[in-house]
Amino acid sequence: MDEYRSGPPPAPPAARTGPRERGAGILLGRLAGVPVYLAPSWLLLAALITLTYGQFLSIRRDLPLSTGFAVGFGFVVCLLVSVLLHELGHAVTSRRSGIGVRGITLEMLGGYTEMDREAPRPGVELFVSLAGPVVSLVLGLLAAGAAAVLPSGGIAETFAFQLALSNIVVAVFNALPGLPLDGGRALQALVWKVSGDANLGRRVAGWAGRLMALATAGTVLVLYARGVLEGLFGLVFTLLVAVTMWVGAGQAIRHGRIAASLPPFSARELARPVVAVTAATPLSEAERIAAQSGQHQPVVAVVDGAGGLIGFVHGASARAVPPERRPWVPVGDVARRIDGQHVLAGDLRGTDLLQAIRDDPGGDYLVVSGEDVHGVLRGADLVSLVEPSRPTVRRKST
Structure with missing residues (x-):
């Protein structure tokens, strides 16, 4: 068949x-x-x-x-x-x-x-x-x-x-x-x-x-x-x-x-804003900067000395750091470098957006349009929009 x-x-x-x-x-x-x-x-x-x-x-x-x-x-x-x-x-x-x-x-x-x-x-x-x-x-x-x-x-x-x-x-x-x-x-x-x-x-x-x-x-x-x-x-x-x-x-x-x-939102509309810090910044300081940025649920991004974006703090890794260790752990140690599999076009939506994140549904994705960076889409955010009305499914294996 x-x-x-x-x-x-x-x-x-x-x-x-x-x-x-x-x-x-x-x-x-x-x-x-x-x-x-x-x-x-x-x-x-x-x-x-x-x-x-x-x-x-x-x-x-x-x-x-x-x-x-x-x-x-x-x-x-x-x-x-x-x-x-x-x-x-x-x-x-x-x-x-x-x-x-x-x-x-x-x-x-x-x-x-x-x-x-x-x-x-x-x-x-x-x-x-x-x-x-x-x-x-x-x-x-x-x-x-x-x-x-x-x-x-x-x-x-x-x-x-x-x-x-x-x-x-x-x-x-x-x-x-x-x-x-x-x-x-x-x-x-x-x-x-x-x-x-x-x-x-x-x-x-x-x-x-x-x-x-x-x-x-x-x-x-x-x-x-x-x-x-x-x-x-x-x-x-x-x-x-x-x-x-x-x-x-x-x-x-x-x-x-x-x-x-599915909600009619695009990847650009679902992306969280970015707060940039250097890799040597302590995790607690980066979280303080993000909290005082005034933006809604920002994601901490890691930049190099020239201001180029090289990665962003991985949520699960950051949460695993005990509170007493956060002033001593640099964000570079809990950051995920950007790779081609975790970059999304800003206009993706619907089933095409689900398709794009299917290999790592719990991952973080940089959302861009050309050279413009819109923010970071967390797969868990998209899944949370789908799961309330999601029926039980099985992986197709034909």
């Missing part, structure tokens, strides 16, 4: 405290500047398909078992390339639309492309969502053309036919109108266009995804009971896809509800 993800699994930042999702895999390299990862779960699927398809060819074609396994492994590699090209379709169209791409991950049930933010308009959402199925359909038609001209009954013709069938099935299945499938993204875009509400589109597409999951499970059970679908592997695999669709659809529904409840 394929999908593309515009950021985190649909959960507020409090639910994301682990490592980046796309980093949980083997880095294969970069394609068109996009990092490509291979999830360990894919290796299990590769082994199962190699064994199943290899035995099938050995029996039907009267081939040595080793030859059947070799052809089966070649089929797995072609499937991997097909999924990669499908995801690259999402990635390229996303970047052409001005949306950054964090990476592509290939996994047991297909793959996903991770965007760094939500689509800004429904037209962009529709364009990006349909790019993958179109690529799969083109690949399927090319493979079908190859099967038509290859000698009938040969291994090459069978191989091309199976590749054509798999790509066409992927294209059609992913075009079904329900999240987390690509067709669900397209449905979300259409509802967004008509209603003007992206979150309503997400919820509608999520409920449609649940219907698609039930229909998929029901169809495969009927086909298996009637003997149309042979083999336990196909039954289990398809049911696993249906379960994954149900979970993803449910998370999309919750995501839509959470996003609809």
Whole structure:
């Protein structure tokens, strides 16, 4: 199963405290500047398909078992390339639309492309969502053309036919109108266009995804009971896809509800003011200066000798210092240096703002617009705005 993800699994930042999702895999390299990862779960699927398809060819074609396994492994590699090209379709169209791409991950049930933010308009959402199925359909038609001209009954013709069938099935299945499938993204875009509400589109597409999951499970059970679908592997695999669709659809529904409840504030509006001191300033003195600044909940920033901002006092570290030690501990010892992962654009808001702080929801972030510093956004401040209306969520793992 394929999908593309515009950021985190649909959960507020409090639910994301682990490592980046796309980093949980083997880095294969970069394609068109996009990092490509291979999830360990894919290796299990590769082994199962190699064994199943290899035995099938050995029996039907009267081939040595080793030859059947070799052809089966070649089929797995072609499937991997097909999924990669499908995801690259999402990635390229996303970047052409001005949306950054964090990476592509290939996994047991297909793959996903991770965007760094939500689509800004429904037209962009529709364009990006349909790019993958179109690529799969083109690949399927090319493979079908190859099967038509290859000698009938040969291994090459069978191989091309199976590749054509798999790509066409992927294209059609992913075009079904329900999240987390690509067709669900397209449905979300259409509802967004008509209603003007992206979150309503997400919820509608999520409920449609649940219907698609039930229909998929029901169809495969009927086909298996009637003997149309042979083999336990196909039954289990398809049911696993249906379960994954149900979970993803449910998370999309919750995501839509959470996003609809988010405050309309930007990172700039949520940022706390900054009070600057040097690294050698005692913590107690820095707190006194901040208290007398007259600003609301200021954050103590650390500057170098030239007045350049190099970091800010980390709240948890400062609170851990006993009161009697504060006159002797310099702020430099409880400060966090500024890094690229903790700098936010001032105009970020809504789900894009949640996406930006997802890897460290309890951290402090410098908020800037160009070279202008607006202040420091504390992740805990944003989480506190979300959590009162936050339903229980689980991390998406499809």
